[in-house]
Amino acid sequence: MAKRKKLFTLKIDYERCDNCGICLFECGFDLFSYDIKKDRVIFRNPGQCVECFICEARCPEQAISLKIQ
Numbered sequence: 856m857a858k859r860k861k862l863f864t865l866k867i868d869y870e871r872c873d874n875c876g877i878c879l880f881e882c883g884f885d886l887f888s889y890d891i892k893k894d895r896v897i898f899r900n901p902g903q904c905v906e907c908f909i910c911e912a913r914c915p916e917q918a919i920s921l922k923i924q
């Protein structure tokens with residue numbers, strides 16, 4: 856099956872993010888994790904993102920944004 860082209864790029868604004876961890880539980884594909892060394896939540900495996908916008912909608916700090924590429 857052909858790989859679907861990504862339409863959006865996901866960014867975390869670390870000026871806004873307070874490490875609450877909600878995105879870790881809200882993403883149905885487990886694409887966020889907590890990086891102990893950096894002491895912050897990170898977005899990993901962007902290739903697996905289905906661009907559902909749930910993380911953006913659920914982040915209480917409006918720190919996640921999906922922007923059209």
Ligand code: SF4
Nearest residue numbers: 872873875876878914
């Ligand atoms: S839900 Fe938003 S504020 Fe909370 S850890 Fe994720 S990006 Fe940061």
Ligand code: SF4
Nearest residue numbers: 882904905907908910
């Ligand atoms: S847009 Fe959907 S699949 Fe992509 S990281 Fe956010 S919740 Fe996960």
